[in-house]
Amino acid sequence: MDSLKHGPYLKSGGPARTIDGRTRPPSVAANALDGSASTPRESTTSHDQIGLATERTMLPQSLSTRPEIDGGIPTPFVEFAAGRYVWRVARSHAQVLKSAEIDWFNLAGHPDAALVKRNSQRDVWRLASCGGRYFAKIYHPVGALARLKLLLRGPIAAQEWEVGLYGAAHSVSTVVPVAMAWEDGRRITGRSLLITEEVSDSLPLNDFWLTVRQNRVEADMLADALARLIARAHQCGFQHGDMHPGNILVRRSASRCEVFFVDLHRVKTGRCVMPRHAVANLAQLNQWFRRNAGRSQRLRFLQAYIRYRDQFAQASSLARNWRIDIGKLVADLAVQAERHANRLWAKRDRRAMRDNRYFAKLSPARGWRGHALLETKHPAGGAKTNLCFSKSDWRQWLRDPPSWVDPARQKLLKDSHTATIFRARLEADGRGIDVVVKRTLARNGWKKFVQMFGPSRNIRSWRLANMLRNRDLPVATPLAVIERFAAGVVRTDSISFTEFISDAVDLETFLTREVAALPGTMQRSVKNRLIESVVQLLRAFHERGFVHRDMKAPNLMVRWPAPHVGTPVLTFIDMDGISHRRRSSEAQRTRAVVRLCASLLGSPGCTASDRLRFLKTYLTAPGRPPTEWKAYWRRIHTEVCSKLHDKELRRSWKLAHYGRE
Template sequence: MSSANAQPLASDRATSSRGAAPRRTADPTTASPSHPWTPNPIVAALTPSGQTDWQRTWVTVDRGGIRWRVEPTRLPELLGPSGLRWEEWRRSGAERLVKRAEERSVHRVALPGGAVYIKQFHPNGWRARVRQWMRRGKGVNEVIRAGWLKSVGIPTIQPVALGERRRFGLVLDNWVVSEELIDTMPLDRFLETELPTLAPVQQAALSRAVVEELANLTARLHHHQFVHHDLHPGNLLIQWSWEPDRGETSLRKEPPRPRVKLTLIDLDALRRRSGPLPNRMIEWNLAVLDHYFRHRYPAAPRLRFVTLYLRTRQRLRAEAQEAGHSVPTTSTVFGGHSEPLDPRSLASAVSTRTRAWAERLWTRWSRRCLMVNKYFQAIRFERDGRLVKGFVARDFDSEALRAILSRSSAWFAASGSIEGIEPIKVSSSARILAVDSRAWRCQTSGNLPETTDDLPSSSKRIAAAASDCRYLIKRHECGPWWRRWTTLVRSSPARRAWQAAQHARVRGVPTPRHWAWIVETDFLGLPIREDLVMEDLRPARRLDHVSRKRWVGLSEPQRRRAARATLERVARLIALMHERSLTHHDLKLSNLLVLYDDEEAWEPTGSADEPRAVDLTAGPKEIWLIDLAAMSHRHPLGEKAIIQDLTRLEVSRRALGWLARTDALRFLRIALAGGLSDQDRWKRIWRRIDAASQAKLERNRRRGRPIS
C-alpha cells in the first residue's frame, strides 16, 4: 500500500455514533486548544513523519490477491505464497474456530512463535458493504485504536498483521491478526461459570477486585476522551491470580488478595472525542455497561462501582494538574459541562439511562422472530397443495418440524387415537395437541424421517436431542373469508402470540418456549389456519386446576398458607411483567401454569384427580404465563393497563369464593412493586379494581357467561 493511501489511517475521524454528539475532528499532533489540560492520546502513537508505529515498522506484501501489512518477525509463519497458511494449519490441527457470526469469524491458530487470533470481517449485505466503503475497514480501525489505547496505558490487544482485499479501491474483506492474551477469558463467562465455583471468601475478594478494576478502566477511558459503544463484559478479558501467601503476621489470617487485570477488545466500537466527555455521554456509556449487571447483581456493588469511578476520575484530574496541564476553573469532575455529581445522583441517572437502553435493545431483539437471522429462519413447503410458510427457531430442527407438521392434519382429525398424540384442548378458537417423540419416530410418510440417519448431518444432533422431547401444537382456524381479510389490518392471534413470546423471552418473563409459527395460506396469500409449535411444560398444571382440585382438600390453615405462597409468586411475576413494559389482557388463573417441588406428585396414580401427596403450602417452584395472544408490549406502560390486568385476576379470585380480601391486599402490595408507601396511589388503584371487578361480574351474570 502506498504511503499516500496509508496516510489517512494515522488519524481517525473523531465521531460519536448513534446521534450522541456532532462530529469534531482533532488535530492529531497538538493538544486540544479548548481543553489543554487533557493530554491528546494520539500524540504518543505518532512518529515525527506522521505515521503510526505499526505503519513505520511493518512490511507490506501482496499474497493471494490480498495486501498484507505484517510485523516482520511474524511474516514467515503467518503467510505463504497464497496468503494465510489455512491448509497447513488445518492439517496439523493448529487451527480452531472460536466464533462465527454473520459479519465476522474468529479463529485461533497455535504457532511456534505464540498463538494468534485471526479475525475476519466479511460484511453481510449491501448496507454493511457501503458502510465499510464509506468509513474504512474494521480491521484497520482495530489496529489504529489499539495504538490509541496503548499510548495512554490501557490494556488491549497486540495486533501483528492486517490484511485487506480490495476491488476498484473498495474494501471487500479484511483481516486482523493479534497475539493471544495468555490466561484470559471473557469477563461475562468468568462471572457466570468460574466465579460461582470458588469458595465464598474468594468470591467476595474477587468480586471486589473486579469492581475496582472495572471502575478504574472505565474512568481512564473517559478521562482520555474515549467512549466504547459496545462496552459489556463480553468485550472485556479478565486475567486474575492470587498474591503469594505472606504468612500469618497476626493471630487472624488475612483473606486472600487477588490481582485482576481487564483488557478491552472489539475496538471497532471505540470512539474518541476532541474534548472532555459531557455528562450525557458518560451516563449513556455507563448505562451500556450497567445493562448486563442490572438484573444480575444488587444495587450495592453497582453503587460502589459508581463511587470508585468518580474517585478515579478525581484522582486522574489531580494527576493532570500535578503534571502541569492547565485545568478549567470550574469545580466539576467532567470538564465544565455541568455541576459535579455525587455517587447516588450519578447512579440514579445511570439507572434511568439503563432502563431506556434496555428497552431499546429488547424492542430490537423482539423483532428477530419475524426476520431471517442467526436465531430464526424462514420455512416454506407444500402441504395438501397449499403453500405453508412461517418462521422457526434455528435451535429447533427444521426437518423434524416439517415431519411433525406434515402429519398434523391427520393427528388433529384422529382425536387421540394415534400413539403419542394427546388432545389437550378443543374449543371454537383453537385446538391443542401434545406430541411426543413416538409420534414422529413411529409414523412414517413421504418426507418423514424414520431415523436420524435420514436427516442431514447438521440436523442429526438436534434430532437426537429432540427424540425425548414433547411439544404442543396449537392450531388456530382463521374462520370464513371475511375474517381472513381482517389480518391485513390486524395481526392474527397466532402471530400476536408468536411475537409476544419473543417479547417475553428477551425480557426474562417466564413463558413456554415457542419454537415455530406456521401459516397455511390460500391462493390470495390470506391465512387459512395457523400452527404454533410450543414447549410442553407438563407436569405443570393450570393454577385454576390447582386451586379447585388441590387446595380445597386442605385444612383451612394449610389452604391459606398455600394460597398466600402461590399468590406471592404470581404477584412477583406480574410486577416483573409490568416492569418490563408487558401487559396481559386475559390474566386469569387458567392462564398461569405452576409447578411444585415434587414433579412426580403430578403423575396420575389411577385417576387424574387423585395425585400423590405433595406439600402445597411451600408455594410453586416455577410459574409461567400462557395464552400469549392477549399479551402486548407498551412503553411506557400506563396505570390503566396495570389496572386492567389486575382487575381480570381479581375476577378470577372472586370466582373461587373463599380467598379473603386481605390476601388480595397482600397481592396488590407486591404486584405494584412500590409497596404501600404512597397511600393515595394504592387506595385509588384498589377502588378502581374493586369497581371494575364488580362491573365485570355483573356483566357476565347478565349475559349468562361463566366466570373463570
C-alpha cells in the same frame, strides 16, 4: 491510528501504502510508535468475547523499541504484499506468519481451523499453526450501508488495529491484533483480516462475575478494577460503543484482577467523552448487571468510577474534571439504562421475523410458510431451549403440517370455537421435545375475513412471546408458526408450536389441589411466597409496557414441587390477551388485578384475606399512602361483581350460539 495508516515507510525505504487513499496528519497514537507512550505495563491477556479462547495484548513497552529499517522511519511492524492482499504484521510475528503456508482468507478446508462465530459481516476462526494458536477475524461487507462505511472509513480490520494502538498509547488495556491484511484496490467490496494470538487464563466479565459475586472481597476487587479501566478510558477519549460484559475480559492474578476491552471495531477515540456519553456508556454495562448484581454492588462500582475519574483528570488532553453528584448519576443512569434497554429489545424483537442465527424462515410444504426457532441466545431457566434446531429438522417435522392437528395422531387438550390445542412431540436424531400445537379458528364472518388478510393470532402470539422473552419475562418458548396461503395471499390455516411446560400446573389448580392439601401451618408460608412472586411478576410485566386483558389464573403456570422450598417458577401461556404499549395505564393495570381476582373466586385455596394480602402487597411502593388499598378494595369488589355478571351473560350467549361454552 493515522500514523499507522499513513506515516510509516516500507522496508524498501519508500512511503507506505495507504489504506483509504487519503493522507491525514498523525494522531496521538503515533506516540506509541516513538516510545513516548504512557507508563509501561506488564503484558496482559484477554479472552475472546464469545468465551471460547483468549488473545494477547500488545502494550506500550512492546511498541517502544523500534529498530531502524534501511535508514527509513523505524516501525514496530513490517508491511508486505502477498497476491492481491497487503499485509501489516507485528515484527515479533512476521517470520512465523510469513513462513506458514496458510490461506488465511479461506480457512474452511484447513484441518486445524475451527469456526468460532459467524454473522453477516464477520467470520471468526481459531487456528493452531507453527507452535501457536491464533484467531482470524475475516470481515466481509454485506449490504449498502456496510459498503458505504467501508468506503468512508477504510477496512474494518484497520479500524480495530488503530484502536488497539490508541489504547496502548494511553495505558487503556485492550486487545491489539498482531497482524492485519486487506484487499488492495477494492475499497467498497474488499475483505479484510485481523489475526490475534490466543492465550489462556481469562474469562468474559459476565462469566467471571458469576463466580465471584457472592464473595464480597473478590466482587469489590473486580468492581474496583473495572471502574478504573472505564474511568481511564473515558478520560483518555476512548469510548467503547458496545460495552456489554462479553466485550470486557478478566484475568485473575494473585492479588488483583486485570480487566481489558475486546471487540474494538465500534470504539470511538480521540474525542472528549462528554457526561451524557459517559452515562450512556455505563448504561450499556448496567443492562446486564442490574439483573445479576445487587444495588449496593452497583453503587460501589459507581463510587469507584467517580473516584478514578478524579484520579485520571490529568491523564490526557481530552480529560475533563467535571463535578459528579452520585445521586444525579444514579438517576441519569436509570433513564439511560431504560433507553438502552428499549433500543436493545427492539433490535432483538426484529430477529424473530428474519433469517439469522436464531430464527429461520421456512417453506416446509406446498403453500405453507412461516418462522421457526433455531437457537436461543439466552435460554430461560428450566426450559428445554438448550436444544439447537436446524432448518433440516424443521423441514422434516413440518413436511405434513395438518398431521400435527389430527386428533387421531395427537393428544387433544382443548377443543373450542376459537382454537383446537394438542400435545405432541418433536423427535429427531434420538432427541425430542414435548410441544403444544395450536390451530386458531375464526368464530364469525368478520374474524374469518381478518384471519384471511390481516395478521393472524398465531403470528401475533409469536411476536409477543419473543418480546416477552427478550425482556426477561417468563413465557412458554415459541418454537414455530406456519401458515397456509392460497395463491400466496389468502391465509387459509395457521398452526403454532410452543414449548410444553412439564411438571407445572396453572395457578388455580395449584391453589386448589397443592396448597389446600398442605397442613395449616405450611399454607400461610407457601401462600405468602406465592403472592410475593405473582406481585413481582405483574410489576415487571407492567413496567415493561405489557397489558393483559385476560390475566386469569389458568393462563399462569406454576412450577413448584413439594415441599415447596424457595420460590415458585411462574410462566405465562396463551398470548391472545397480551398487548404491548409504551406505558401501561392505571386502569389497565387495575383490570389485570380484577381479572385475576375474579378467576380465583371459586377456588377453595384462595380466600378473601388472601386476595386482600395480594392487593396490599401489589400496592406497596414508595410514595403510595398506606390506606390506598381501601379504595382499591371497594373498586375491585364492584368490578369483580360486574365481571362475574358479564361472564354469565357471555356463557349464556355461547351456549345459545355454539351449543358449548
